[in-house]
Amino acid sequence: MEKHTLPEAFLGRMKKLLGNGYGDFLASYGEQARKGIRANLLKTDREELLEKLPEDFKADTIPWCPEGIYIDNDARPGKNPYYYTGLYYPQEPSAMLPAQALAPEPDELILDLCAAPGGKSTQIASLTRGSGTLVSNELVKSRSGILASNIERMGIPNAVILNEFPERLVPAFYEKFDRILVDAPCSGEGMFRKDPDVTLEWTPGRPAACAARQKNILETVDRLLKPGGTLVYSTCTFAPEENEEISEFLVRTGRYRAEPLSFEGVYAPPSTETEQSPDIHVYPHLSEGEGHYVARFTKTAGSGDRPSSGGKKKTKSAYRKASKRDLADYEAFRSAFMPDKVYENLYLSGDRLWAFPDHIDGAVLSGLKVLRPGLELGTFKKGRFEPSHALAMALRREDVLSSTELDEDELWSYLKGEEIRPSEAVPNGWTLMLYDGYPAGFGKASAGTIKNKYPKGLRIYKK
Ligand SMILES: C[S@@+](CC[C@H](N)C(=O)[O-])C[C@H]1O[C@@H](n2cnc3c(N)ncnc32)[C@H](O)[C@@H]1O
Incomplete structure (x- = not known):
């Protein structure tokens, strides 16, 4: 990418903000941004992943994220077979901080409000090992598809993906969330080194314009977070209007207490009272990562702004709870293919079958723009059930009775959509296609060949 002038x-x-540190800050723009990947705890852990990856993927530990690994700048994380089995997520190292600060606990209802392309959503699901419910929302429709495909590739079973304006969530989720992450749209100053094109969008008025939008978003968030709940606010900019001043704005409401944060390798200005900082800054001359800001708060009182009972329009839900009768073909597939795997909270939309996460039912989602209401299990066809790619990615080898192990060449053929001729016999019917024991998708075996069920939209044409 062309280097633009700052x-x-x-x-x-x-210069005004950093004083004596300005020279070092400026010098850091002569160095390259570091790249990172993060192990997906739904499928592996850092140690196991390190054993599998080539040498150029093993540069160093990211001090503030136990699952994070710095990789060499010429390593290509999107071109490795384990990328396609969802064992890791390529992520800018500083971008791993907000989900660490959110510190999600199992079984909670969590909102990632500004979620695409999904770095933090996939990290939250990894930290909770897919328990509880993650509502992942992205306002911009063109960005929500990539969010859905990243969530699918990482095998996340408990995510609802929405494409909504934040305020449209209030009637359904008024003060319901245990934790909310607002990784806010911002002026992006922290990305100037990694992606010089971001400088072209920057104007002196941009931080103030972004701050106004951020306050708007947080006013809505106040109506979504339960009293006692945790809010993490983050940006990838240095502008105080979008960072400290937004944190002060929250505290001034009288309903938010800033919580101390500290991470190894990250600058945190000590506050005079506590010697600990309520917010942390990543500066490229002080940490090995791009510019970021993270602050954490506890909501101490209710917003007192409950929508009237007329607030949620009565819209017929697009989802219907599945009855035993509806499920006959699914049960036939399940007992033949994955007899010990039981999904609950099953809903239908048309001919598609979904497993909704714990906190979700058809009524909650009515009237909202839903991309995925949970894990898609598959589609009912005439007299049979066809499992979905999302299900393949959420399964483990031990869950299924038929699987086919691919070597690396066969994996690339599979990802291109080619028919597979397995060296060992595979029983006719659905088979989970594995690379090194990890699912890459489904195939359907018949008379010694395996029909490729890797989704057409995901197929790769070049290695
Ligand atoms: C910093 S990015 C999010 C990155 C994401 N959290 C990740 O880790 O991959 C901010 C997102 O907020 C979305 N956004 C823009 N305007 C918004 C608004 N008014 N309310 C909520 N989200 C908005 C943008 O489309 C963008 O995807």
Whole structure:
């Protein structure tokens, strides 16, 4: 990517902000941004992953994220077979901080409000090992598809993916969430080194315009977070209007207490009272990561702004609870293919079958723009059930009675959509296609060949 010059007005602001540190800050733009990957705890752990990856993937530990690994800058994490089996997520190292700060617990109802492309959503699901419910929302429709495909590739079973304006969530989720992450749309100053094109969108007025939008978003979030719940606010900018001033805005409401944060390798200005900082900054001259800001709060009182009972319009739900009768073909598939795997909270939309996460039912979702209401199990066809790619990615080898192990060449053929001729006999019917024991998708065996069921939209055409 072409290197653009840093805007003069931005440099002036940074000089004022950083004082003596400005020279080192500027010098850091002569160095390359570091790349990172994060192990997906739904499928593996850091140690196991390190054993599998080539040498250029083993650069170093990211101090603030136990699952994070710095990789060499010429390593290509999107071109490794384990990428396609969801064993890791390529992520800018600083971007691993907000989900660590959120510290999600099992069984909670969690909202990632500004979620695409899904780095933090996939990290939250990894930290909770897929328990509880993750509502992953992305306002911009064109960005929500990539969010859905990342959630699917990582094998996340408990995510609802929405494409909504934040305020449209209030009637359904008024003060319901245990934790909310607001990884806010911002002026992106922290990304200037990694992605110089971001400088072209920056103007001196941008931080103030972003701050107004951020306050708007947080006013809505106040109506979504339960009293006692945790809010993490993060940006990838240095602008105080979008960072400290937003944190102060929250505390001034009288309903938010800033909580101390500290992570190894990250700068946290000590506050005079506690010697601990309520917020942390990643500066490229002080940490090995791109510019970021993270603050954590506890909500101490209710918002007192409950929507009237007329707030949630009565819209007929697109989802219907599945009855025993509806499920006959699914049960036939399940008992033949994955007899010990039981999904609960099953709903139908048309001919598609879904397993909803714990906190979700058809009524909650009515009237909302839903991309995925949970884990798609598959589709009812005439007299049979066809399992979905999302189900394949959420399964483990031990869950199924038929699987086919692919070597690396066969995996690339599979990902291109080619028919597979297995060296060992596979019983006719559905088979989970594995690479090194991890699912890459489904196939359907018949008379010595395996028909490729890797989704057409995901197929790769070049290695
Ligand atoms: C910093 S990015 C999120 C990155 C994401 N959390 C991740 O880790 O992959 C901010 C997102 O907020 C979305 N957004 C823009 N305007 C918004 C608004 N008014 N309310 C909520 N989200 C908005 C953007 O489309 C963008 O995807």
